[in-house]
Amino acid sequence: MTPSPQTRPRLGASACLLGEPVRYNGGHSRCRFLTLGPLAGMVEWVAVCPEMELGLGAPRRPVRLLSDGRLVDRDGDTDHSAALAETARRVLPSFEDLDGFVLKSRSPSCGLFGVPRYSAGLPGERTDGQPVDRRGRGAFAEALTAAHPHLPVEEEGRLNDPVLREHFVERVFAHARLRELLSGPWRPRDLVDFHSRHKLQVLAHDPRLYRELGRVVARAGTADRRALAEEYRRLFTEALAVRPTRGRQVNALQHVLGPFGHRLSPERRHGLAGAIEDFQAGRAPMSVPVALLLHDARAENVHYLADQTLLEPFPAALPLRHHL
Numbered sequence: 001m002t003p004s005p006q007t008r009p010r011l012g013a014s015a016c017l018l019g020e021p022v023r024y025n026g027g028h029s030r031c032r033f034l035t036l037g038p039l040a041g042m043v044e045w046v047a048v049c050p051e052m053e054l055g056l057g058a059p060r061r062p063v064r065l066l067s068d069g070r071l072v073d074r075d076g077d078t079d080h081s082a083a084l085a086e087t088a089r090r091v092l093p094s095f096e097d098l099d100g101f102v103l104k105s106r107s108p109s110c111g112l113f114g115v116p117r118y119s120a121g122l123p124g125e126r127t128d129g130q131p132v133d134r135r136g137r138g139a140f141a142e143a144l145t146a147a148h149p150h151l152p153v154e155e156e157g158r159l160n161d162p163v164l165r166e167h168f169v170e171r172v173f174a175h176a177r178l179r180e181l182l183s184g185p186w187r188p189r190d191l192v193d194f195h196s197r198h199k200l201q202v203l204a205h206d207p208r209l210y211r212e213l214g215r216v217v218a219r220a221g222t223a224d225r226r227a228l229a230e231e232y233r234r235l236f237t238e239a240l241a242v243r244p245t246r247g248r249q250v251n252a253l254q255h256v257l258g259p260f261g262h263r264l265s266p267e268r269r270h271g272l273a274g275a276i277e278d279f280q281a282g283r284a285p286m287s288v289p290v291a292l293l294l295h296d297a298r299a300e301n302v303h304y305l306a307d308q309t310l311l312e313p314f315p316a317a318l319p320l321r322h323h324l
């Protein structure tokens with residue numbers, strides 16, 4: 001079974017980011033990129049508010065994260081940690097078929113990085129009511145990332161960075177294609193096909209895991225099917241989690257040009273090589289050499305290259321590769 005080009009990721013999100021009025025003050029924190037941009041219609045959303053799942057309602061008394069990881073009322077008279085752990089045990093198994101998760105920044109429940117932590121009364125901690133540090137991870141985010149270590153997870157504040165945004169969306173769509181493949185009646189040759197389409201994309205992320213994945217796929221047809229799928233899934237998601245460097249992206253683009261460059265006129269070949277060089281030097285975004293390579297690979301009927309997910313890792317309508 002070959003994954004369809006219209007693969008629709010299932011993306012979890014902190015419910016307030018999707019505009020649901022679940023914040024402690026009864027409001028929301030709608031994220032324009034998630035709800036108003038082209039991505040909005042390309043994914044299936046799964047909205048979750050862990051504090052509503054706790055039964056706290058909205059509006060409610062705000063909670064805070066303590067330095068020992070507990071989640072308490074701002075006044076410290078109610079400890080929600082055990083209830084949150086119970087909620088996580090109930091909710092997290094149903095996230096098995098998600099392709100990613102976007103969390104609300106700085107929230108004591110949902111924040112992924114840099115959440116303020118307050119004194120838990122430990123020796124040496126400040127007692128003036130100010131945070132002891134800003135290095136915490138929200139209680140729900142902690143449980144989510146522990147339960148699903150290979151799931152692409154990001155917080156909405158970091159999605160304002162075009163590089164992080166592109167990387168996250170790329171991982172989500174790759175995760176969805178693999179999930180779609182492995183959840184169906186796949187045959188060994190389907191996994192080989194999948195890998196053939198993704199190999200240059202993987203190469204741009206992590207050359208070592210690219211080689212390891214090649215060795216895994218070489219055992220398709222002889223190795224235990226289930227174990228093979230699990231190993232491939234783990235290594236593939238690990239590889240895509242590595243942020244690609246410009247040098248590796250250039251190397252992968254040159255792998256595209258190499259096999260069919262000789263079919264092109266010298267001017268055309270020179271133009272493609274120049275576009276890759278401009279990208280390498282930071283004078284052009286990746287979308288420029290990618291558009292040219294894709295056009296020429298299709299015009300020359302080099303399907304193996306035209307189908308590379310390196311060139312189209314997510315739907316072309318998502319304008320995520322235009323940054324320098």
Ligand code: SF4
Pocket residue numbers: 014015016017022023024048049050051052104107109110
């Ligand atoms: S708990 Fe999470 S989803 Fe709920 S309001 Fe706070 S940040 Fe948003």
